[in-house]
Amino acid sequence: MSGAQPVRIGLLGRGTVGGAFLELLSRREAAVVAATGRRPRIAGVVRRSEGDFDEVVADSEIVVELIGGTDPAREYVLRALREGRHVVTANKQLIAQHGDELFDAARQAGVQLRFEAAVAGAIPVIRVMQESLSATEITRVSGIVNGTTNFILTEMASTGAAYSDALGRAQELGYAEADPTEDVNGADAAAKMAILARLAFHSAVSLDDVAYEGIEAIQPDDLAYAKEFGLSLKLLGVAERHGGEISVRVFPCFLYRGHPLAPIEGAFNAVTVEAPAITEITMSGPGAGGTETASAVLGDVVSIIAGEAPVHMPRDRLSVTRDLDSAFYLHLEVADRPGVLAGVADVLGRNEVSVKSVVQWGLGEDARLVMVMHQCPESRFYAALSEMAGLEFLRAQPRAIRVIEEEFV
Amino acid sequence: MSGAQPVRIGLLGRGTVGGAFLELLSRREAAVVAATGRRPRIAGVVRRSEGDFDEVVADSEIVVELIGGTDPAREYVLRALREGRHVVTANKQLIAQHGDELFDAARQAGVQLRFEAAVAGAIPVIRVMQESLSATEITRVSGIVNGTTNFILTEMASTGAAYSDALGRAQELGYAEADPTEDVNGADAAAKMAILARLAFHSAVSLDDVAYEGIEAIQPDDLAYAKEFGLSLKLLGVAERHGGEISVRVFPCFLYRGHPLAPIEGAFNAVTVEAPAITEITMSGPGAGGTETASAVLGDVVSIIAGEAPVHMPRDRLSVTRDLDSAFYLHLEVADRPGVLAGVADVLGRNEVSVKSVVQWGLGEDARLVMVMHQCPESRFYAALSEMAGLEFLRAQPRAIRVIEEEFV
Numbered sequence: 174m175s176g177a178q179p180v181r182i183g184l185l186g187r188g189t190v191g192g193a194f195l196e197l198l199s200r201r202e203a204a205v206v207a208a209t210g211r212r213p214r215i216a217g218v219v220r221r222s223e224g225d226f227d228e229v230v231a232d233s234e235i236v237v238e239l240i241g242g243t244d245p246a247r248e249y250v251l252r253a254l255r256e257g258r259h260v261v262t263a264n265k266q267l268i269a270q271h272g273d274e275l276f277d278a279a280r281q282a283g284v285q286l287r288f289e290a291a292v293a294g295a296i297p298v299i300r301v302m303q304e305s306l307s308a309t310e311i312t313r314v315s316g317i318v319n320g321t322t323n324f325i326l327t328e329m330a331s332t333g334a335a336y337s338d339a340l341g342r343a344q345e346l347g348y349a350e351a352d353p354t355e356d357v358n359g360a361d362a363a364a365k366m367a368i369l370a371r372l373a374f375h376s377a378v379s380l381d382d383v384a385y386e387g388i389e390a391i392q393p394d395d396l397a398y399a400k401e402f403g404l405s406l407k408l409l410g411v412a413e414r415h416g417g418e419i420s421v422r423v424f425p426c427f428l429y430r431g432h433p434l435a436p437i438e439g440a441f442n443a444v445t446v447e448a449p450a451i452t453e454i455t456m457s458g459p460g461a462g463g464t465e466t467a468s469a470v471l472g473d474v475v476s477i478i479a480g481e482a483p484v485h486m487p488r489d490r491l492s493v494t495r496d497l498d499s500a501f502y503l504h505l506e507v508a509d510r511p512g513v514l515a516g517v518a519d520v521l522g523r524n525e526v527s528v529k530s531v532v533q534w535g536l537g538e539d540a541r542l543v544m545v546m547h548q549c550p551e552s553r554f555y556a557a558l559s560e561m562a563g564l565e566f567l568r569a570q571p572r573a574i575r576v577i578e579e580e581f582v
Numbered sequence: 583m584s585g586a587q588p589v590r591i592g593l594l595g596r597g598t599v600g601g602a603f604l605e606l607l608s609r610r611e612a613a614v615v616a617a618t619g620r621r622p623r624i625a626g627v628v629r630r631s632e633g634d635f636d637e638v639v640a641d642s643e644i645v646v647e648l649i650g651g652t653d654p655a656r657e658y659v660l661r662a663l664r665e666g667r668h669v670v671t672a673n674k675q676l677i678a679q680h681g682d683e684l685f686d687a688a689r690q691a692g693v694q695l696r697f698e699a700a701v702a703g704a705i706p707v708i709r710v711m712q713e714s715l716s717a718t719e720i721t722r723v724s725g726i727v728n729g730t731t732n733f734i735l736t737e738m739a740s741t742g743a744a745y746s747d748a749l750g751r752a753q754e755l756g757y758a759e760a761d762p763t764e765d766v767n768g769a770d771a772a773a774k775m776a777i778l779a780r781l782a783f784h785s786a787v788s789l790d791d792v793a794y795e796g797i798e799a800i801q802p803d804d805l806a807y808a809k810e811f812g813l814s815l816k817l818l819g820v821a822e823r824h825g826g827e828i829s830v831r832v833f834p835c836f837l838y839r840g841h842p843l844a845p846i847e848g849a850f851n852a853v854t855v856e857a858p859a860i861t862e863i864t865m866s867g868p869g870a871g872g873t874e875t876a877s878a879v880l881g882d883v884v885s886i887i888a889g890e891a892p893v894h895m896p897r898d899r900l901s902v903t904r905d906l907d908s909a910f911y912l913h914l915e916v917a918d919r920p921g922v923l924a925g926v927a928d929v930l931g932r933n934e935v936s937v938k939s940v941v942q943w944g945l946g947e948d949a950r951l952v953m954v955m956h957q958c959p960e961s962r963f964y965a966a967l968s969e970m971a972g973l974e975f976l977r978a979q980p981r982a983i984r985v986i987e988e989e990f991v
Contacts, residue, residue: 377896
């Protein structure tokens with residue numbers, strides 16, 4: 174593959190996301206070659222203070238716009254499209270405010286304009302709506318599309334903190350900017366919902382069509398109320414079809430426990446799409462971080478290079494292993510007499526299986542021992558289990574079930 | 583668009599999914615034309631008992647295989663690919679057992695082989711892994727990919743039912759077949775995990791590489807244990823990378839409360855993909871129902887017709903409405919004296935806003951009235967709210983938050 178033909182990429186902007194994109198592109202270069210048959214090369218980088226836009230575009234097949242804001246991003250993207258370059262952008266304001274003009278320019282030039290990273294970080298909601306669901310009659314899109322506000326509400330719910338204290342905590346941890354206005358007043362979520370509504374309803378939704386409210390007025394006792402009644406309080410974006418009309422709104426609201434967005438906590442984002450043919454699909458993941466956004470940009474770049482749908486081709490020969498580390502729950506029906514726990518513990522200890530917790534239930538002949546083990550190689554646990562089957566005080570086959578105990582978030 | 587060039591589709595199989603696909607294709611014909619510029623036409627249908635395969639294939643650009651099983655599906659799909667037809671299939675066993683041979687045939691013929699519907703119904707996990715994440719270093723894929731077993735475990739957890747009773751209930755409701763063996767012993771999930779592992783790790787994973795266990799031995803007190811410790815019990819598929827090795831397994835296990843798959847209940851499916859660059863993405867939705875599967879098949883067909891990535895083009899002019907029905911929570915700080923509740927109720931009543939529940943907290947000057955309203959037009963609720971602001975016993979601005987109260991599932 175070292176002879177793979179290069180594909181030249183011009184990069185506009187070199188901030189957090191730009192840097193993460195360059196790093197990811199370099200780290201995943203071999204994977205891009207394997208997926209597309211072509212080797213990505215950076216044609217040049219344009220920053221506010223340096224680089225010649227015309228020169229970089231002239232030398233690129235694909236332009237990646239990561240400047241942010243609409244000026245000069247709008248002008249740059251329009252010129253790149255008109256000169257026949259595919260464009261990938263992470264810029265929600267650009268698409269929400271100038272979508273019509275940009276999509277027209279892309280169509281006229283016969284090039285692609287991709288913007289997965291503009292909404293919900295690495296969660297591929299744009300691709301799913303544009304490609305998987307392009308012929309689907311979407312009736313509603315609901316989303317938690319701002320990680321800052323979801324972090325603040327989660328913090329208020331779990332600690333009882335006031336809004337201003339939770340905001341301060343979000344700022345400390347880098348989940349909120351020094352000026353959080355656009356996040357907390359709902360404007361950021363509104364831009365993202367305008368983009369989702371446009372794709373869902375194939376209609377030219379503009380940012381001005383979105384009614385929005387923020388979370389600044391939420392009080393700790395609103396969250397106490399939510400807790401008491403098993404509800405979650407979220408800043409939700411909702412785009413709905415009502416016959417020949419649509420509505421697009423962002424507002425704080427209570428969700429009942431079974432709502433697919435109710436379990437989304439912290440800085441995570443999630444989007445639920447409803448349609449008669451699919452019932453509903455929910456996609457969730459971390460909101461925009463540098464690497465997550467860069468990953469969405471890279472996915473768009475790879476799709477443009479691949480040009481058409483990939484046919485799966487194995488490129489690795491990985492061997493398959495079966496002896497892994499797992500934690501286990503162990504349920505034993507035992508006779509309730511002295512020495513039982515010691516007998517079980519002895520078998521576990523000799524097989525180097527370590528016990529995390531033990532509960533004993535019942536009395537007399539009906540006693541049950543429920544134990545949870547720490548992670549260990551499964552072969553060791555199963556060796557202990559088969560030895561245990563010979564213990565004379567056991568009243569039934571031991572029952573073992575794995576426990577997934579690590580923390581994801 | 584009535585002059586749109588036709589695209590001819592040959593259909594193999596006319597069972598539940600085949601019927602749902604024909605119905606959906608006819609209902610969404612205008613949307614397919616709008617998305618692709620071409621009008622879908624059924625070239626012919628081949629069933630076990632009728633229709634000429636060679637004739638139908640000769641007359642088709644795209645062949646949709648919905649026969650199920652591997653014989654004659656394997657032979658038919660191979661021949662269609664070799665004759666230069668794109669193929670869409672919903673057949674998990676076909677891809678899990680004969681993937682290598684089929685992908686080779688597609689590559690040699692330069693055609694597409696799409697199989698979104700083979701895993702997790704309408705949840706677009708195949709597209710996301712093949713396209714959005716094709717250059718991403720996936721480390722783990724975890725999935726609840728069998729709706730029958732998740733329904734049974736949810737039923738056992740919520741009612742305390744024994745396994746056999748919960749299975750009977752699933753059969754009554756159509757969530758389990760008369761012979762549920764392949765579902766409850768983990769074999770169905772194993773085929774789906776083989777497909778996901780293949781795409782995640784770009785390696786030729788076969789069904790034989792998957793170690794699987796089922797849920798037949800789960801006891802009600804295992805679920806009681808789970809409930810007591812805030813855990814969920816799920817039949818999980820896990821495909822993991824360990825350096826140059828991988829493992830692919832299906833097994834029942836406990837998930838802690840914060841695990842992204844823990845809230846997935848009933849016949850729903852969900853898949854979590856982890857990678858350093860994206861942290862994790864979770865996609866969830868209903869498992870395979872006729873319409874959901876047909877919808878995934880249609881998404882694949884549209885992608886093949888579209889040929890390249892779509893550029894968004896508005897095709898509707900929907901007007902945007904803002905006065906919708908909502909339910910509200912209303913928090914009032916009031917003086918605690920006779921007539922307060924009556925005064926509030928009077929304002930609500932005159933504006934035709936109906937109260938669902940009321941709680942009053944506190945005594946003396948610190949009293950709080952928390953009410954939840956039934957759904958009503960927002961304009962009526964806001965009219966009541968502005969009238970209320972004039973009530974002399976109100977000690978602070980009323981606080982109103984929407985409540986999403988309808989049930990999704």
